[in-house]
Amino acid sequence: MKKPLLALIAALLAGALLACERTIPDYSVAEAFDLMNDAIDGWLDAKSFTLSYEGTYTVGDNVSEETMSVKLKNGGSDNLIAFVVTSITETDRWQQSETQFEDGRSYAARNENGSISRTWKAETGASFETLYRTFLKRTIDLSDIRNESILVDPDQCTFLFEYDANEIEETFYVPPQITNVTFATVSVTFSHRGELLSIDVSYGTFEGELRGTESYQVTFAKLDRYVVISQMSATEKAYYTEATDDEE
Numbered sequence: 001m002k003k004p005l006l007a008l009i010a011a012l013l014a015g016a017l018l019a020c021e022r023t024i025p026d027y028s029v030a031e032a033f034d035l036m037n038d039a040i041d042g043w044l045d046a047k048s049f050t051l052s053y054e055g056t057y058t059v060g061d062n063v064s065e066e067t068m069s070v071k072l073k074n075g076g077s078d079n080l081i082a083f084v085v086t087s088i089t090e091t092d093r094w095q096q097s098e099t100q101f102e103d104g105r106s107y108a109a110r111n112e113n114g115s116i117s118r119t120w121k122a123e124t125g126a127s128f129e130t131l132y133r134t135f136l137k138r139t140i141d142l143s144d145i146r147n148e149s150i151l152v153d154p155d156q157c158t159f160l161f162e163y164d165a166n167e168i169e170e171t172f173y174v175p176p177q178i179t180n181v182t183f184a185t186v187s188v189t190f191s192h193r194g195e196l197l198s199i200d201v202s203y204g205t206f207e208g209e210l211r212g213t214e215s216y217q218v219t220f221a222k223l224d225r226y227v228v229i230s231q232m233s234a235t236e237k238a239y240y241t242e243a244t245d246d247e248e
Helices: 002-020 029-045 125-131 165-171
Strands: 049-059 062-073 081-089 094-102 105-112 115-122 145-152 156-163 183-191 196-205 212-223
Touching: 029 145, 029 156, 029 183, 029 196, 029 212, 156 165, 165 183
Parallel strands: none
Antiparallel strands: 049 062, 049 212, 062 081, 081 094, 094 105, 105 115, 145 156, 156 183, 183 196, 196 212
């Protein structure tokens, strides 16, 4: 009786080990490219999301580092609600802020070099949402990339490429301080189900007197999944005053 039992246990263990083995898809570059754009489409169409952003840019002697977390739901509607936490450190200043958007108003609590302010301004949901869509504005055109490669593991695929510098501002975020971009490299990471996970973007210019570089990473935690955002109470809103033109 023991031998059949041992054989059964061995068979079960072997089956369990095989079940635990995860295969790595054998994508061609073209297949990975198409799946990447499917993942980007998922981001562009998402009505709710949470993401985190980390960016650094240098222009001349000025260095700016920025982190941001964004929660947004009901995108593309009159019921948009969002909560954004931002931290900026530059050569000669630092700023932290929390911004809540609801009912057609953005409420910003800022601490800049120790000076605290709380202001609100009327704003459409579309204009507010656009600010946080600029990290990735459209899908990638095959004719705009070169030197592409892919990295694949059991969980995800990363598509790496050099991007046409003339197209960078149409596709990714470029601060106004950086002009005449001359080089750009990009990596896009997505799951095998076509879910966008993260992007890494680096670009800059080494021509002319104003030289600068920018690099940023965006991690997409949730796309079109339930996002919890607590709304402000009337008491909390009473601490905010309408922003002047200078404060906007």
